[in-house]
Amino acid sequence: MASDNYEVTPMIERLNEAMESGAFAQVRRMINRGLPAQDVAHLLESSPPKERDLLWSMIEAEFRGDVLQYLTDDIQAIYLNRMNPEEFLAATEGLDTDDIADLLQQLPDTIIKEVLVSMDTQDRHRVEAVLSYPEDTAGGLMNTDTITIRPDITLDVVIRYLRRHQSIPDSTDSLIVVSRKDHFIGMLPLTRLLVSDPNITVREVMNTDAIVISADMPDSEVANLFEKYDLISAPVIDENGALLGRVTIDDVVDVIREDAEHSLMSMAGLDEDEDTFSPVLLTAKRRAVWLGINLLTALLASAVIGIFDATIEKVVALAVLMPIVASMGGIAGSQTLTVVIRGMALGHINSGNTGWLINREFIVGLINGAIWAAVVAGVAMFWFDDMMLGFIIGTAIIINLIVAVVAGASLPLFLKWMKIDPALAGGVLLTTVTDVIGFMAFLGLATVFYL
Amino acid sequence: MASDNYEVTPMIERLNEAMESGAFAQVRRMINRGLPAQDVAHLLESSPPKERDLLWSMIEAEFRGDVLQYLTDDIQAIYLNRMNPEEFLAATEGLDTDDIADLLQQLPDTIIKEVLVSMDTQDRHRVEAVLSYPEDTAGGLMNTDTITIRPDITLDVVIRYLRRHQSIPDSTDSLIVVSRKDHFIGMLPLTRLLVSDPNITVREVMNTDAIVISADMPDSEVANLFEKYDLISAPVIDENGALLGRVTIDDVVDVIREDAEHSLMSMAGLDEDEDTFSPVLLTAKRRAVWLGINLLTALLASAVIGIFDATIEKVVALAVLMPIVASMGGIAGSQTLTVVIRGMALGHINSGNTGWLINREFIVGLINGAIWAAVVAGVAMFWFDDMMLGFIIGTAIIINLIVAVVAGASLPLFLKWMKIDPALAGGVLLTTVTDVIGFMAFLGLATVFYL
Numbered sequence: 063m064a065s066d067n068y069e070v071t072p073m074i075e076r077l078n079e080a081m082e083s084g085a086f087a088q089v090r091r092m093i094n095r096g097l098p099a100q101d102v103a104h105l106l107e108s109s110p111p112k113e114r115d116l117l118w119s120m121i122e123a124e125f126r127g128d129v130l131q132y133l134t135d136d137i138q139a140i141y142l143n144r145m146n147p148e149e150f151l152a153a154t155e156g157l158d159t160d161d162i163a164d165l166l167q168q169l170p171d172t173i174i175k176e177v178l179v180s181m182d183t184q185d186r187h188r189v190e191a192v193l194s195y196p197e198d199t200a201g202g203l204m205n206t207d208t209i210t211i212r213p214d215i216t217l218d219v220v221i222r223y224l225r226r227h228q229s230i231p232d233s234t235d236s237l238i239v240v241s242r243k244d245h246f247i248g249m250l251p252l253t254r255l256l257v258s259d260p261n262i263t264v265r266e267v268m269n270t271d272a273i274v275i276s277a278d279m280p281d282s283e284v285a286n287l288f289e290k291y292d293l294i295s296a297p298v299i300d301e302n303g304a305l306l307g308r309v310t311i312d313d314v315v316d317v318i319r320e321d322a323e324h325s326l327m328s329m330a331g332l333d334e335d336e337d338t339f340s341p342v343l344l345t346a347k348r349r350a351v352w353l354g355i356n357l358l359t360a361l362l363a364s365a366v367i368g369i370f371d372a373t374i375e376k377v378v379a380l381a382v383l384m385p386i387v388a389s390m391g392g393i394a395g396s397q398t399l400t401v402v403i404r405g406m407a408l409g410h411i412n413s414g415n416t417g418w419l420i421n422r423e424f425i426v427g428l429i430n431g432a433i434w435a436a437v438v439a440g441v442a443m444f445w446f447d448d449m450m451l452g453f454i455i456g457t458a459i460i461i462n463l464i465v466a467v468v469a470g471a472s473l474p475l476f477l478k479w480m481k482i483d484p485a486l487a488g489g490v491l492l493t494t495v496t497d498v499i500g501f502m503a504f505l506g507l508a509t510v511f512y513l
Numbered sequence: 514m515a516s517d518n519y520e521v522t523p524m525i526e527r528l529n530e531a532m533e534s535g536a537f538a539q540v541r542r543m544i545n546r547g548l549p550a551q552d553v554a555h556l557l558e559s560s561p562p563k564e565r566d567l568l569w570s571m572i573e574a575e576f577r578g579d580v581l582q583y584l585t586d587d588i589q590a591i592y593l594n595r596m597n598p599e600e601f602l603a604a605t606e607g608l609d610t611d612d613i614a615d616l617l618q619q620l621p622d623t624i625i626k627e628v629l630v631s632m633d634t635q636d637r638h639r640v641e642a643v644l645s646y647p648e649d650t651a652g653g654l655m656n657t658d659t660i661t662i663r664p665d666i667t668l669d670v671v672i673r674y675l676r677r678h679q680s681i682p683d684s685t686d687s688l689i690v691v692s693r694k695d696h697f698i699g700m701l702p703l704t705r706l707l708v709s710d711p712n713i714t715v716r717e718v719m720n721t722d723a724i725v726i727s728a729d730m731p732d733s734e735v736a737n738l739f740e741k742y743d744l745i746s747a748p749v750i751d752e753n754g755a756l757l758g759r760v761t762i763d764d765v766v767d768v769i770r771e772d773a774e775h776s777l778m779s780m781a782g783l784d785e786d787e788d789t790f791s792p793v794l795l796t797a798k799r800r801a802v803w804l805g806i807n808l809l810t811a812l813l814a815s816a817v818i819g820i821f822d823a824t825i826e827k828v829v830a831l832a833v834l835m836p837i838v839a840s841m842g843g844i845a846g847s848q849t850l851t852v853v854i855r856g857m858a859l860g861h862i863n864s865g866n867t868g869w870l871i872n873r874e875f876i877v878g879l880i881n882g883a884i885w886a887a888v889v890a891g892v893a894m895f896w897f898d899d900m901m902l903g904f905i906i907g908t909a910i911i912i913n914l915i916v917a918v919v920a921g922a923s924l925p926l927f928l929k930w931m932k933i934d935p936a937l938a939g940g941v942l943l944t945t946v947t948d949v950i951g952f953m954a955f956l957g958l959a960t961v962f963y964l
Contacts, residue, residue: 078865100741108861110869132741221707230704232743235686252703253681256672289770290551290583292683292763294745311762312743315769319740322773323855326780330851331844338856339866342873346880349848353841353885360840361892367833368896374825374832381825381832382818385948388836389811390804393782397800400781404774405789410559414529415790418561422793429797434804441812445819497836 077105081113090120099125103132110339127153131161135168135335142168147176159185159206160313163192191306200284201277203317204298204307207231210240211264213247218260220250233310235294239268245303246274274299277306284309285317286409325403328485331355359490363388363497370505373513379446380508383455386438387504391462391496394430398423398470399488406474406484416475423467431463450511458504462496469495528556532564541571550576554583561790578604582612586619586786593619598627609682610636610657611764614643642757651735652728654768655749655758658682661691662715664698669711671701684761686745690719696754697725725750728757732768737860739765776854779936782806810941814839814948821956824964830897831959834906837889838955842913842947845881849874849921850939857925857935867926874918882914901962909955913947920946 077097080088093102102121106114106129118141121129130138130153142165145153150169154162166174166189174193178186188206195201209230211220220237224230236249248268258267273291275284275298287293288311295310323334331352340348367374367384374381402419405411411419439456443449473491474484528548531539544553553572557565557580569592572580581589581604593616596604601620605613617625617640625644629637639657646652660681662671671688675681687700699719709718724742726735726749738744739762746761774785782803791799818825818835825832853870856862862870890907894900924942925935 078863082865098742104741104860107859108863108866110866110873224707225709227708229708233745234704235745252707253685255707256675256703257678257680259676289766290555291549292766294684294686294762311745311766315740315762315766318766318770319773322770322777326773326777326855327851329777329780330848332848332851336852336855338852338859338861339870339873342876342880345873346877349845349877350881350884352848353844353881354888356844357837357841357885357889360837363836363840364833367836371829371833375829378822378826378832381829381835382815382822384832385814385818385836385839386808386811389814389944390808393804393807394800397781397783397803400778400783401787401789404777404787408558408789409555410789412529412559414533415559415561419790422561422790422796425793426797426800429793430801430804433801434808437805438808493840 081117086120089117093117093120094122094125099128100132102129107134107137107338111341114339123149123152124155125153127155127157127165130154130165131157134337136333136337136340138165139168147173147180150177151180159188159307160192160202160204163189163202164197166193167197195277198281199277200275200279200281200298200309201306203281203284203313204277204309205231205313206307208238208297208305208308209234210238210244210305211250212242213239213265213268214263216261216263217255217258217267220255220264221260233295233312236269236272238297238305238308239264240305244305246297246299246305248272249297272296275309276301281317282321285314285321288314289318321407325407325485328483329400329403329489331486331490355490356493359494359497362494363501366498366501367505370501370509373505373509377451377508377512379442379448379451380505383442383451384501384504387455387458387462388497388500390434390438390459391466391500392493394427394463395466395470395492395496396489398467399474399484399492402471402474403484403488406478411475416471420468420471423471424464427464427467428460431460434463435459451508454507454511455504458500458507461503462500465499466492466496532568537571540568544568544571545573545576550579551583553580558585558588558789562792565790574600574603575606578606578608578616581605581616582608585788587784587788587791589616590619598624598631601628602631610639610758611643611653611655614640614653615648617644618648646728649732650728651726651730651732651749651760652757654732654735654764655728655760656682656764657758659689659748659756659759660685661689661695661756662701663693664690664716664719665714667712667714668706668709668718671706671715672711684746684763687720687723689748689756689759690715691756695756697748697750697756699723700748723747726760727752733772733858735760736765736768736772740769772858776851776858776936779934780851780854780940782937782941806941807944810945810948813945814952817949817952818956821952821960824956824960828902828959828963830893830899830902831956834889834893834902835952835955838906838909838913839948839951841885841889841910842917842951843944845878845914846917846921846943846947847940849918850925850935850943853922853925854936854939857929862926867922871919871922874922875915878915878918879911882911885914886910902959905958905962906955909951909958912954913951916950917943917947 077089077092080092106117109117130141154165166177178190181189191206192202192204236251238246239248239250241247248270249272250264250268254267273287273293273296275296277298277300293311295308297308298306300306320334327334327336402411435456438459439452442455443452469492474488477484477487528540528543531543557568560568581592605616617628629641632640642657643653643655687702689697690699690701692698699721700723701715701719705718724738724744724747726738726747728749728751744762746759748759749757751757771785778785778787853862886907889910890903893906894903920943925939928935928938
């Protein structure tokens with residue numbers, strides 16, 4: 063847990079200065095003695111590749127696991143793949159089970175086996191329990207460092223039992239009450255333990271309606287539960303009700319951050335684990351794919367324009383104005399898309415209210431379409447001194463804005479139903495729709511009225 | 514804290530069914546007896562306006578405050594503004610100080626004064642303490658329900674003192690150790706209290722290097738500290754070191770979620786407090802502004818195209834292909850923009866590494882520009898059987914992609930320096946750049962080579 067004091071930024075600044083002036087002995091001392099692991103991880107994440115490798119080489123072997131657990135997946139993978147099993151074991155000694163399992167999952171299967179074989183039996187069983195669940199479930203997120211008690215003892219006995227511990231695991235706000243067969247019965251919050259009469263039994267004060275999480279619950283649902291009910295820790299059980307471990311708020315906070323970032327990054331075709339300072343070739347490769355996908359959209363739009371080349375040749379003002387129609391549709395649609403994707407992530411949207419939502423978007427599209435169609439029509443009329451042109455672009459804008467907002471509202475729902483990530487595919491598909499409809503409506507109407 | 518059990522979704526479904534079948538007596542009973550306040554809030558957030566008003570009218574007066582605190586700002590404002598001071602006081606009785614202050618801040622100043630006057634002295638002082646700090650600082654986020662102890666008593670005395678309490682406030686993981694003058698000295702984690710010898714003094718076991726937060730620290734910095742150091746609560750002090758209250762993880766989780774959503778929503782010109790089901794007119798009004806701003810960008814692009822109308826009249830293929838150049842630039846730029854805005858939010862980007870970042874983007878732009886320029890040039894040559902056209906569009910794409918990624922990396926830094934929100938203004942400015950440069954490069958080159 064915590065460390066030092068909260069004035070870490072100046073410390074990082076001092077470290078940056080030391081790096082720049084080449085005072086490596088000083089840097090090494092600061093990293094390994096001065097800074098908490100979280101700050102060393104943040105420093106690595108804020109460094110370009112070469113500087114990052116230099117810093118990593120200065121971190122002492124037994125401190126590397128502490129630092130690794132705070133790094134983003136992209137960067138973890140880089141350094142984990144440079145370690146052999148012995149180095150991995152040395153680095154991860156003393157980490158929480160869930161953190162070791164997280165790191166292990168980044169390694170090839172053969173290495174995972176080698177590492178597991180070298181662990182002591184208790185640790186191996188614990189890590190294997192976590193590894194047996196997918197990383198993005200409660201089971202993959204859980205920790206096995208639970209303190210369990212039995213319901214029929216008195217609080218005084220509980221307090222004496224706790225005093226035999228050197229320490230209690232981080233983020234322990236409750237003790238877990240289990241049956242003889244290790245089945246979950248209830249929770250005893252430490253605060254209740256402290257205010258209650260020591261002579262009564264656990265059963266009398268325990269909380270039996272606590273939130274319990276099954277091991278296969280998706281981590282985003284776990285996060286929603288923690289957020290909604292202000293939880294600090296929650297027990298994880300298997301399908302038979304046997305206690306497996308607990309999920310703690312510190313791991314859930316990471317899930318919340320990643321889930322929220324997922325939409326932002328996906329809409330630009332990026333991964334939420336993306337390293338800000340990933341090297342040139344990796345960056346270029348990842349982005350090239352997204353550019354290629356979007357090129358198909360652009361080519362389709364060009365093909366639509368191509369249909370009307372005779373019209374454009376006759377009225378060149380159409381070429382001048384046509385990007386406005388496509389762009390207004392794109393903006394209006396992406397606003398709706400963003401609202402709906404966020405609403406879906408928050409669990410606001412269900413079969414009972416989608417009808418209302420699409421209907422509202424239709425009316426909003428009509429209102430804003432009418433307002434801006436009038437403005438653009440006026441601009442076009444004055445600019446090119448052509449009433450007809452104003453009428454055509456105005457009508458095209460109204461059509462495209464309505465299509466855009468209805469598509470923005472329905473595309474993510476359709477994609478979710480198709481089990482495609484709406485944040486990733488929604489924007490590209492929407493642009494395709496607004497470009498094609500925009501150019502088609504504008505140039506099509508022009509063809510009807512001018513040719 | 515928590516309540517009921519974790520099977521809330523089926524309950525909400527049953528409630529929806531009851532709503533649809535008009536079994537309002539049943540709905541009223543479920544809302545006021547069955548569901549926890551968080552779920553009632555979620556239900557309101559997931560309902561269109563009319564249904565929402567109906568549900569709200571069924572919530573009992575004394576339960577409304579509980580529900581209000583979990584609602585998003587937009588919806589809070591609607592129902593708060595329908596309450597008079599007496600109703601507000603009845604609804605918020607028993608809420609945490611920080612939650613009451615949050616709700617109060619949504620009301621007009623005259624009502625705030627009326628409410629404060631009607632509160633009992635202790636509550637008023639507490640709420641006023643929180644209200645005296647901006648909502649987005651540690652002071653505005655803090656709670657005043659701290660349990661404080663003195664350093665020179667024994668742990669046994671602490672335990673006996675706690676037993677005199679009926680309960681301990683939610684999210685209490687530590688007691689705060691203060692001097693006679695109420696100055697912060699250290700923290701005593703409950704877990705340490707429980708494992709230590711009861712005969713030693715608080716001073717001997719307290720944590721003196723705990724993270725301490727000053728009341729004027731921005732809430733996003735508070736969130737970063739909690740996230741980095743896995744905190745559950747942290748003391749808040751004034752400039753003289755006097756203890757004011759504490760910040761707890763449940764409030765910080767909301768800040769983390771809102772901060773992460775801020776970028777996503779701002780990039781579409783939306784507010785992170787936006788209600789998914791806001792009514793038609795409000796929605797239309799808010800979105801109209803953003804469409805208007807983006808129309809200026811589109812008009813500027815049209816003006817650029819207008820300069821080259823003679824060229825387009827001669828070679829109509831230019832009108833067909835020109836959206837490709839602008840679109841590729843827009844996509845490449847927005848990827849960089851998203852990475853940099855996220856990196857800035859995570860605190861990865863500083864004066865020491867921006868040079869490297871812009872340089873990397875330049876090279877990535879060059880590589881991807883070259884790759885896709887070749888592809889598009891090939892397509893253009895075959896499509897229009899014109900070598901020159903291929904060469905022109907290829908060159909324009911390389912130019913626009915490089916400008917786009919360098920602008921995507923430097924615009925947010927420039928905007929931050931200008932104290933303008935990069936997530937809000939970055940996208941519009943970037944599109945302006947990529948449209949103007951894209952059309953200018955493509956049509957300009959064409960004018961040079963064709964006319």
